[in-house]
Amino acid sequence: MSIFIASSFLLVVLWVVHWVWWRIALPRRQRPVLLMIFLSGGILLAPVASSLVQHLGFGGPTLIQWLNVGLVVVAVTLAYVVAYSAVEADSPTLSLVRHIASSGAVGLREEELCEFMAKRPFLGARLAALLDEEMIREQGEKITLANHTYVLFRLVIWHRVKVLRIDSQGG
Amino acid sequence: MKETTIIQLLHLTAPGVALILMVGSHAALCRFCPSGRIIRLLLFSAILGGLGLVVMELVSLSAGETWGNNILSLILIDGPVYVCLAFGYANFVNLGQASVRIRIYRELLASPQGIPLVELRGRYDEIGMLITRLQRMKEAGDLVFDGSVYRLRKRRLLIVASILYWIKKILLGRGSEFYQ
Numbered sequence: 098m099s100i101f102i103a104s105s106f107l108l109v110v111l112w113v114v115h116w117v118w119w120r121i122a123l124p125r126r127q128r129p130v131l132l133m134i135f136l137s138g139g140i141l142l143a144p145v146a147s148s149l150v151q152h153l154g155f156g157g158p159t160l161i162q163w164l165n166v167g168l169v170v171v172a173v174t175l176a177y178v179v180a181y182s183a184v185e186a187d188s189p190t191l192s193l194v195r196h197i198a199s200s201g202a203v204g205l206r207e208e209e210l211c212e213f214m215a216k217r218p219f220l221g222a223r224l225a226a227l228l229d230e231e232m233i234r235e236q237g238e239k240i241t242l243a244n245h246t247y248v249l250f251r252l253v254i255w256h257r258v259k260v261l262r263i264d265s266q267g268g
Numbered sequence: 269m270k271e272t273t274i275i276q277l278l279h280l281t282a283p284g285v286a287l288i289l290m291v292g293s294h295a296a297l298c299r300f301c302p303s304g305r306i307i308r309l310l311l312f313s314a315i316l317g318g319l320g321l322v323v324m325e326l327v328s329l330s331a332g333e334t335w336g337n338n339i340l341s342l343i344l345i346d347g348p349v350y351v352c353l354a355f356g357y358a359n360f361v362n363l364g365q366a367s368v369r370i371r372i373y374r375e376l377l378a379s380p381q382g383i384p385l386v387e388l389r390g391r392y393d394e395i396g397m398l399i400t401r402l403q404r405m406k407e408a409g410d411l412v413f414d415g416s417v418y419r420l421r422k423r424r425l426l427i428v429a430s431i432l433y434w435i436k437k438i439l440l441g442r443g444s445e446f447y448q
Contacts (some may be wrong), residue, residue: 101344119439161276168280169349176352179359182367184436187445189394190401191429197411197418198426204417210402214394217446223368224388232373239382242373249363250373257364261298 099155100162103146104169111138111170126230127185128178135174139167186226189219271332278331279341282324283349290317290354294361306365314354321350368392 115134124130146166151157158166183191196213197205205213224240227233234243257263294313297304325342329335363370375383375391402418405411405425412421420426433443 116439120441123440159276161273161280165280165345169345172349172352175356179356183432184439189397191425191432193401194420194425195429195433198420202419204419206417210398210418211395214398219368219394219397220389220392222445223372227369227372233376236382238384240376240385240388241382242376247373250370253360253364253370254374260295263298
């Protein structure tokens with residue numbers, strides 16, 4: 098129970114910090130800031146969580162239980178950061194679904210859907226994000242890769258091609 | 269080593285063991301059933317991982333843990349941690365499939381001299397994206413097309429879209445990246 102109380106306390110407080118921060122000023126690099134808030138904030142607030150657990154009458158967590166609290170915070174943070182990409186950027190599929198659903202039983206013609214998509218420049222938004230994160234650069238009329246480590250991108254592609262042996266790209 | 273320490277260690281490692289089982293079985297399934305649908309293979313491997321978690325909980329029972337504590341820990345800690353890890357892995361796999369940014373990166377990696385912006389726009393134009401998505405959703409039974417209009421058939425994607433819309437409203441104060 099002490100693991101549950103300590104990790105719930107940490108996650109709720111850190112999420113509130115994240116929400117307040119986001120409402121005041123949206124960071125330019127949102128995911129690294131999110132990781133920083135949840136991981137370093139978790140360590141900073143650990144003594145407060147420990148006193149809360151003791152105050153509620155549970156014994157102070159042991160070293161292994163603290164490792165378990167750390168695992169809970171890291172697992173939830175990673176899941177949240179991964180899911181956050183769907184909050185940060187619109188999904189073309191989900192945007193379409195909401196739009197079609199809003200028409201109800203009447204439905205939408207393909208021309209109406211084309212018009213809707215034309216108002217949402219998904220590629221432009223993704224390119225702008227890549228430029229903003231300095232992952233690509235514009236050289237005249239061309240787009241080239243910038244000097245960036247691309248750890249996540251490389252890992253995703255390596256896992257897809259070498260581990261899962263899927264060579265095709267998605268649609 | 270004390271009994272309680274062993275039990276705590278078993279609870280600490282249980283979600284990790286379950287995740288390893290999920291990732292390993294997913295890799296094996298992708299290699300042996302390359303024609304299988306990604307979502308089905310992921311779901312199947314997540315269930316296998318879940319079974320691994322249950323086995324770990326049974327091991328902690330045999331190490332002296334009580335049923336009550338074991339069920340509580342499975343519901344409050346080990347289960348949710350495994351769900352988060354499995355969700356993270358599933359999204360990691362999906363990134364390679366669906367992320368436009370990663371696909372652009374792959375294309376640029378294959379063309380070190382760069383790609384003209386016009387060409388890139390041609391490959392990822394909004395109409396092309398629309399046609400691909402409409403086709404995929406029709407095949408999955410999410411949409412129906414009666415020859416003139418598209419209508420929503422299954423509500424599962426709408427539920428996900430609505431949840432995300434409200435999270436965006438709460439966090440960012442807007443429901444879409446294209447609204448200011």
